Ligand SMILES: NC(=O)C1=CN([C@@H]2O[C@H](COP(=O)(O)OP(=O)(O)OC[C@H]3O[C@@H](n4cnc5c(N)ncnc54)[C@H](OP(=O)(O)O)[C@@H]3O)[C@@H](O)[C@H]2O)C=CC1
Ligand SMILES: N[C@@H](CC=O)C(=O)O
């Protein structure tokens with residue numbers, strides 16, 4: 550039994566420093582309002598920061614942040630400020646990165662060296678170079694008593710228990726032979742609507758727009774349509790399998806990936822222009838759909854990790870209209886099948902919404918609760 554329960558002392562909880570208050574960040578803040586052991590000590594967007602907000606300021610945090618006169622500090626300065634607040638409160642601090650920013654993700658080792666745990670739905674830190682990933686692992690080595698923690702459950706399958714499930718399979722001695730599934734909420738939604746067993750007629754560009762409006766896409770939808778979001782998730786999964794941990798030194802960029810971004814849109818930096826101009830290419834997607842339909846098939850974007858062959862790929866495939874990927878998915882559903890030595894007759898399946906602000910935030914909040922249980 551934990552010492553504080555024996556002594557009757559109330560748990561101290563932890564401090565939470567939030568970087569990024571967009572779709573996911575806003576939903577995280579709403580969920581934390583009901584969890585007093587997770588104390589928000591700062592929140593920031595790319596321009597402003599709100600430090601040590603009172604509960605009144607937190608209730609209307611958008612106006613409080615707008616009205617803040619503190620501009621966002623450089624990350625080393627933020628570390629110094631958070632260290633001061635950590636000392637003053639006597640509580641452990643977790644930094645939450647709700648951005649899709651590379652610079653924030655590259656700074657995780659510094660947060661961890663300062664003693665802060667890191668929780669994030671941002672895939673950039675764990676799906677890029679093996680060097681950064683290894684640094685994160687080293688700094689959070691559980692063999693070192695009191696080491697800070699790193700959790701990123703929402704980086705794959707949003708709030709669905711994917712990484713926790715895979716870690717449990719591996720740590721209990723099961724052998725994973727293959728992982729396959731639909732890993733993009735955006736691409737799942739798009740193809741569930743665009744390519745159906747009954748034969749859909751909707752335009753590709755229109756479905757992409759709805760996926761963006763529903764908050765399924767990355768801030769720039771090219772990250773979804775190029776397949777890189779799926780290859781990042783495959784990289785994250787593969788690094789949890791002991792025999793594959795060093796397979797991708799450059800991370801997701803080494804994963805063979807089919808891109809759905811039309812040639813004429815490659816390199817378009819503005820996400821709004823990209824989404825707007827997709828309609829110029831609807832004919833190309835109509836042709837793909839018609840070809841699959843003429844064979845009695847539907848299109849689905851899938852990711853596969855074959856452990857024995859050490860092969861990882863993200864690709865657009867055609868499936869018979871009776872296949873579970875064609876019949877059992879809807880909305881932004883992800884489905885992930887873990888084939889293992891123990892689950893050899895039938896794979897262990899995890900399925901459910903794989904994108905959207907609330908479900909993604911719930912994975913982040915659950916990770917924060919794990920930090921509070923272990924360091925609070
Ligand atoms: N949407 C989903 O379903 C899922 C999303 N994710 C991940 O969640 C993360 C957030 O996504 P989402 O909420 O949709 O993104 P948004 O674009 O809605 O929000 C991003 C937030 O980060 C802030 N930000 C960007 N750069 C910085 C910086 N350098 N310093 C401080 N703040 C910064 C932005 O501020 P400003 O507004 O000032 O630019 C904004 O508040 C992404 O990494 C995404 O991949 C993961 C799983 C599912
Ligand atoms: N854009 C991503 C969000 C979750 O990771 C997706 O569509 O799956």
Ligand code: NA
Pocket residue numbers: 702703704705706707708709710711712912
């Ligand atoms: Na998850």
